[in-house]
Amino acid sequence: MIRFDSDYLEGAYPKILKKLVEINYEQEPGYGKDKYSKSAENKIRKALNCDNVDVHFLVGGTQTNMTVISSILRSYQSVICADTGHINVHETGAIESFGNKVMTAKNHDGKINARQIQELVEEQRNYDLPEHLVMPKLVFVSLPTECGTNYTKEELKEVYDYCKENDLYLYIDGARLGYGLVAKDTDIKMEDLPELCDVFYIGGTKCGALFGEAVVIINDKLKKDFRYYMKQRGAMLAKGKLLGIQFDVLFENDLYFKICKQAVELALKIKEAAIEKGYKLYFNSFTNQQFIIMPNTKLKSLEKDFAFFKWQKYDEKNTVIRICTSWATTEENVNKLIEKL
Numbered sequence: 001m002i003r004f005d006s007d008y009l010e011g012a013y014p015k016i017l018k019k020l021v022e023i024n025y026e027q028e029p030g031y032g033k034d035k036y037s038k039s040a041e042n043k044i045r046k047a048l049n050c051d052n053v054d055v056h057f058l059v060g061g062t063q064t065n066m067t068v069i070s071s072i073l074r075s076y077q078s079v080i081c082a083d084t085g086h087i088n089v090h091e092t093g094a095i096e097s098f099g100n101k102v103m104t105a106k107n108h109d110g111k112i113n114a115r116q117i118q119e120l121v122e123e124q125r126n127y128d129l130p131e132h133l134v135m136p137k138l139v140f141v142s143l144p145t146e147c148g149t150n151y152t153k154e155e156l157k158e159v160y161d162y163c164k165e166n167d168l169y170l171y172i173d174g175a176r177l178g179y180g181l182v183a184k185d186t187d188i189k190m191e192d193l194p195e196l197c198d199v200f201y202i203g204g205t206k207c208g209a210l211f212g213e214a215v216v217i218i219n220d221k222l223k224k225d226f227r228y229y230m231k232q233r234g235a236m237l238a239k240g241k242l243l244g245i246q247f248d249v250l251f252e253n254d255l256y257f258k259i260c261k262q263a264v265e266l267a268l269k270i271k272e273a274a275i276e277k278g279y280k281l282y283f284n285s286f287t288n289q290q291f292i293i294m295p296n297t298k299l300k301s302l303e304k305d306f307a308f309f310k311w312q313k314y315d316e317k318n319t320v321i322r323i324c325t326s327w328a329t330t331e332e333n334v335n336k337l338i339e340k341l
């Protein structure tokens with residue numbers, strides 16, 4: 001069985017494993033105070049061309065979203081996201097479990113815009129008794145989105161400008177950041193991010209690490225006491241060096257982007273072959289996730305050899321499948337899939 005159902009099916013990029021073995025007996029302080037975490041923090045600052053950001057390493061995406069979001073919001077405040085936003089549909093109500101409402105706007109290929117945010121904000125602010133309603137305070141977007149699409153710099157700037165002018169924060173979920181930033185449907189570069197949001201995270205789990213996400217806090221107001229929130233949420237790993245080492249390797253010589261680029265090129269090879277063979281796309285993605293409308297009969301035969309994520313029913317005869325490549329996908333397996341398509 002060759003699996004294309006997700007991008008976290010393999011272990012870690014070999015250089016990471018090698019480094020973990022090399023330093024296995026080294027003793028280092030815990031909870032992110034080790035030299036590898038410090039070095040990784042600095043490499044990330046360098047990649048962002050920005051010294052004035054705080055960097056923290058957490059273990060997984062849901063944990064990161066709930067730690068960041070619950071550290072920002074007071075009990076009466078809410079977070080706005082696309083209806084397809086990961087915190088709305090795939091995190092078991094983690095945000096609501098801390099008492100904060102998730103307010104949604106209808107997505108357009110996974111994205112929301114400033115006007116939609118404005119509508120939700122004004123609905124509350126213009127209400128006769130605004131304190132009787134939940135107060136929107138944070139906007140959550142993913143880069144790339146859950147639909148494999150990207151914001152352009154102009155689109156994201158418009159959202160962030162609205163947030164800044166209206167006393168809201170903007171948080172970017174970058175679970176697949178590497179696969180997004182190397183894609184050709186965005187002009188956003190890593191070093192643009194400190195100008196485009198208040199806080200974001202660099203996904204490691206799906207982008208070459210064994211596990212791990214690096215939270216980057218840009219806005220000074222959000223920096224204070226973040227480690228307290230991490231610890232309280234169980235998000236501060238005692239063996240923090242295991243996270244630091246992984247990001248230290250990934251941010252050496254641009255490795256993070258090199259391995260993500262390779263995955264995206266293979267995903268685009270599948271996309272182009274599918275189009276050529278007459279399949280229709282559900283979303284026009286230029287990242288490592290591809291969404292194809294697949295006749296159910298064909299799907300059944302493909303599933304003898306390949307695993308896909310069934311995104312949704314398209315109609316009685318077709319299903320939307322998601323095909324993911326990762327840093328570990330081989331061209332050989334991609335060619336086998338293309339042949340069977």
Ligand SMILES: Cc1ncc(COP(=O)(O)O)c(C=O)c1O
Binds near residue numbers: 060061063065
């Ligand atoms: C955009 C996005 N954010 C967050 C997560 C959550 O990550 P985890 O499953 O590690 O909690 C995922 C996982 O699929 C994701 O796609």
